[in-house]
Amino acid sequence: MINLIIIWGLIVLFILQPGIAHDGAEAGAALFVNALLPYLLPYIILTQWLLKTPMKSNSKRNWKRYFKAYVLGSFGGFPVGAVTVTEMVKNGELTRRESGYLLAACHAPGPMFIIGFVGTELFGSSIAGWKLLASIHIANIIFFIFTLLLLKKTQPKMEIPQQVSKIKVSNSPLLDALKDSTNVIVLVATTVIFFSSLGNVLTSTILSTFTVDLGITKTILLAIFEMTSGVQSATDHFYTSKLFPFIIAAIISMNGLSIHMQVFVIAKTVNTPLLPYFFSRLWSIITVPVILYFLL
Template identity: 70%
Template sequence: MVNGIHARLYHMINLSVVWGLIILFILQPSVAHAGAEAGAQLFIHALLPYLLPYIILTQWLLKMPNRTQKVPKWRRFLKAYVLGSFGGFPVGAVTVTEMMINGELSQKQSGLLLAACHAPGPMFIIGFVGTELFGNVSSGWKLLAAIHIANILFFLLAVAFLHRESEIETPLSQPQKKVKGVPLLDAIKESSTIIILVATTVIFFSSLGTVLSTVFTSAFTVEMGISKTIALAIFEMTSGVQSATDHFYGLPFFPFLIAAIISMNGLSIHMQVFVIAKTCKISMTPYVIGRIWSIIVVPVIFYLIY
């Protein structure tokens, strides 16, 4: 009976949130349109050129048949980290789930690697954040280093504190997935699905963040730049970074604000990872802990090496 009450309450809350957002979008059509348009432009100019080529190449490599019967654990971890962490969001989730389907990773390993193999692509951090936002390529490299140092430390600490070594030792005893058709064509097909997922979440959460920040600014005495940056940072990372640049560029804390927003990722990216990981029923607990770790540790490391 208690479970039934909780289920009904959860359903009512969901309905209330959805209808509340629908009403907000109806009452603020121009703001919603402007937010969606800004999200679409950011996706096309800041995400698509950096993300699409790497997703296709990563998928192509993963879909090639693995002829090695027994691969050492460290090589599987290194493969997942290199392919996943350097491809940008959500390539890490795609890589880990694909390797789990192929029988290269166990469920425990996949959960830990889902949290560790989660980083923005080098081209995005160095090309967009470093060059265009910071105006300094070396600052982009330092931020990228801070992100990867935090991820590797988290993974090493997580492995060290596991109670049972066997839980991360043996991958699932699944047969090697048979490759059907041409690997490149299959990679392009699956990459298009991922890109649509990324575009959908970026545009939706950019619009939502813009509408909520406008409403919040109208209801309370808060400067628009602050409320908009906070709202967009919570909902959509790229839009939050752009808003922070528009309103806080040149201030001493600006680089560290960007580092914090990128570490937070935003609900848009978390939703992408959740949808992808759900296909293999990978535990999201390490991922959640890893994101909290990143929000705290990345800005500190970036400050120390900046």
């Protein structure tokens, strides 16, 4: 019942504010094409291609499998970590329990996005982009180590995943990688455009109903719904503030519903536990800005 009320309420808002909804969707599409697609697509294709290429044998050593997941998943941008972990579960390289913790740790924006877009274009310094990227990975690695210790404590003899015999070996891994990458890109584009439009409509509604600060309200709402739009709004309203780099760090760490929906949809294909992912987002929102403060 509550879901129906929310859905119909949003439909009414979109009908009453078609121009604002259109502007939000247009802004989301522009951000996707200019800030996400060029950085995300090549890495998704290469990662999928590598994961779909037949291997002689999977390593039974935990650290090798975890290292592989972290390297492939954490440096490709959202939601490559989720794609990598779920693909490794399908290949029999990870158990479902392991995938829950790895999904939480192997979740970071791509280096090209942070250094190229955030660092160079927003911060005006690639060095600042490198420091933000380092802050994100330091927070992720600390969380990863803690969760692995917890995993080892609660399960002394960790299950070694075996190759699933029913998995069909691809005869054309590149073509399969292109196909699956297309599905991921469509998912990313859909969520970015929808939540950007939704954020715009809700911002306009709140501003017309209550007397609130435009910059703060718009930035918070857009950051909650769509990370890239939130980053753009923070740049428009807080660029001259001394807190600007830390606001950007917090927004990127929070991710927004758009990215969370991408991760949830992908993780659902192998029923990956999502509780560790939830705690990792809270951890990152708190620690990444603090680490960045000391690095800057």
